[in-house]
Amino acid sequence: MSTQRLTEGAYIVLALLEHVQPATPYDLKLFAERATIDFWTVSHAQTYNECARLAREGLLAEEREQTGRRRRIYTLTELGRSALAEWLQTPVDSLEAVRDLSILKLFFGADPATLAPTQLEMHEERLRRYESHAEARDAARAAGGSVPPGASFALEAGIGHEREYVRLWKKMRDSRAD
Amino acid sequence: MSTQRLTEGAYIVLALLEHVQPATPYDLKLFAERATIDFWTVSHAQTYNECARLAREGLLAEEREQTGRRRRIYTLTELGRSALAEWLQTPVDSLEAVRDLSILKLFFGADPATLAPTQLEMHEERLRRYESHAEARDAARAAGGSVPPGASFALEAGIGHEREYVRLWKKMRDSRAD
DNA sequence: GGGTACATGTAATCAGTTACATGATTTA
DNA sequence: TAAATCATGTAACTGATTACATGTACCC
Numbered sequence: 001m002s003t004q005r006l007t008e009g010a011y012i013v014l015a016l017l018e019h020v021q022p023a024t025p026y027d028l029k030l031f032a033e034r035a036t037i038d039f040w041t042v043s044h045a046q047t048y049n050e051c052a053r054l055a056r057e058g059l060l061a062e063e064r065e066q067t068g069r070r071r072r073i074y075t076l077t078e079l080g081r082s083a084l085a086e087w088l089q090t091p092v093d094s095l096e097a098v099r100d101l102s103i104l105k106l107f108f109g110a111d112p113a114t115l116a117p118t119q120l121e122m123h124e125e126r127l128r129r130y131e132s133h134a135e136a137r138d139a140a141r142a143a144g145g146s147v148p149p150g151a152s153f154a155l156e157a158g159i160g161h162e163r164e165y166v167r168l169w170k171k172m173r174d175s176r177a178d
Numbered sequence: 179m180s181t182q183r184l185t186e187g188a189y190i191v192l193a194l195l196e197h198v199q200p201a202t203p204y205d206l207k208l209f210a211e212r213a214t215i216d217f218w219t220v221s222h223a224q225t226y227n228e229c230a231r232l233a234r235e236g237l238l239a240e241e242r243e244q245t246g247r248r249r250r251i252y253t254l255t256e257l258g259r260s261a262l263a264e265w266l267q268t269p270v271d272s273l274e275a276v277r278d279l280s281i282l283k284l285f286f287g288a289d290p291a292t293l294a295p296t297q298l299e300m301h302e303e304r305l306r307r308y309e310s311h312a313e314a315r316d317a318a319r320a321a322g323g324s325v326p327p328g329a330s331f332a333l334e335a336g337i338g339h340e341r342e343y344v345r346l347w348k349k350m351r352d353s354r355a356d
Numbered sequence: 357g358g359g360t361a362c363a364t365g366t367a368a369t370c371a372g373t374t375a376c377a378t379g380a381t382t383t384a
Numbered sequence: 385t386a387a388a389t390c391a392t393g394t395a396a397c398t399g400a401t402t403a404c405a406t407g408t409a410c411c412c
Contacts, residue, residue: 007370007371007372008279008371009371009372012282015286015287018286019286024391024392025391025392025393026390026391026392035285036285037276037285038273038275038276039275039276039277039278039281039282039285040275040276040277040282041275041372042372043372043373043374044373044392044393045372045373045374045375045393045394045395046371046372046373048392048393048394049371049372049393049394052393069379069380069381069391069392070392071391071392072392087283088283088286088287088288088289089288089289089292091292091293091295091296091297092279092280092283092293092296092297093296094279095216095300096278096279097216097217097218097219098215098216098217098218098336098339099217099218100217100274100335101186101270101272102269102270103215103217103332103335103336104190104217104218104332105265105266105270106328106331106332107213107214107215107217107328107329107331107332108193108196108197108266108328109193109266109326109328110266110267110328111267112327112328112331114267114269115269115270117269118269118270118271119269119270122272122273123273126273148287150285150286150287150288150290151285153284153285153290153350153353154281154282154284156346157278157281157284157346158276158281160342160345160346161276161339161342164339164342167338168334168335168338172331185398185399185400186399187399187400202363202364203363203364203365204362204363204364219400220400221401221402222363222364222365223365223366223367223400223401223403224399224400224401226364226365226366227365227399227400230365247363247364247407247408247409248364249363249364250364250365
């Protein structure tokens with residue numbers, strides 16, 4: 001029964017946990033922060049809450065340290081694993097709205113030249129970060145390590161989009177009024 | 179004083195209203211839906227609430243029909259206009275997270291081939307829609323009409339990104355496991 | 357004039373964030 | 385051992401969505 005719809009945040013916690021379990025909510029947060037891409041954000045508080053909730057619903061097993069910080073340490077249960085697997089193999093049949101504040105302002109008449117410098121700088125920085133991740137990945141692969149293809153694809157996607165942003169904002173920066 | 183921070187939703191309402199005022203919340207919703215790009219979503223309920231709130235704070239003037247539906251009809255006040263102008267000319271100094279559910283799943287190990295068909299189809303459709311908007315715009319321009327450059331830029335951005343998505347998902351679709 | 361689609365609004369809910377509070381560990 | 389940082393949690397708030405409720409206009 002318990003396969004009531006989970007929120008996206010919940011699935012992200014499940015997915016993160018699969019990669020690093022057993023782990024505390026704090027571990028998840030760290031892993032997410034370092035995990036290359038900015039495809040989502042999960043706040044610290046949400047991570048703790050979501051773990052507790054998922055445990056209550058039987059998707060996570062919670063173990064508690066008996067000493068010191070008495071941290072809660074989580075692992076996926078069978079139920080959690082299958083919920084995650086099901087989610088992962090379900091095609092996404094909707095498109096997210098783009099949600100780029102700068103483009104939105106542009107649309108509403110903001111001056112491109114005003115927005116461009118800041119945006120360009122930030123997208124360039126993000127692009128550089130992604131590219132250095134890609135290099136690290138390639139190096140690892142060359143050294144015989146195995147790299148999960150999904151992460152690799154996602155990284156390509158990120159790079160592609162950031163390049164597009166950079167191209168675009170450069171154009172804006174250089175554009176004089178029509 | 180009243181320049182307390184407004185939410186993004188509030189600014190969007192202000193910006194929409196500038197384009198179509200005087201207007202009812204319903205008019206805004208319609209305009210937003212037809213306005214080319216999917217850079218944000220504003221739900222029906224939010225539109226009504228936000229208009230009421232902005233009016234309470236003096237950024238909108240509310241007039242009420244005396245007959246029939248007794249609709250509330252809004253226009254920007256001077257205060258509203260200047261809040262909007264200020265927002266539009268403030269550079270955005272942060273990057274939104276990308277929030278693409280499919281890429282996220284990919285990152286977590288979903289099978290590209292499973293996700294690709296649906297995503298490809300949807301991005302292609304969106305791309306087509308944007309491109310036809312662009313054509314309409316070019317036609318209008320050729321006919322001597324004036325087209326606000328901001329909307330045009332935003333459209334270019336949308337097209338660029340959708341092309342990138344299409345390229346990407348085609349690649350995924352055709353990729354066999356590493 | 358009865359039904360359907362359009363339009364307008366409110367209420368309840370919720371996911372997610374910010375702010376607060378505290379405890380444990382490390383370091384100077 | 386004091387200060388700083390790391391870590392863990394909770395509470396309050398809020399932007400936004402979903403669901404509900406109703407009214408008006410149009411169409412057959």
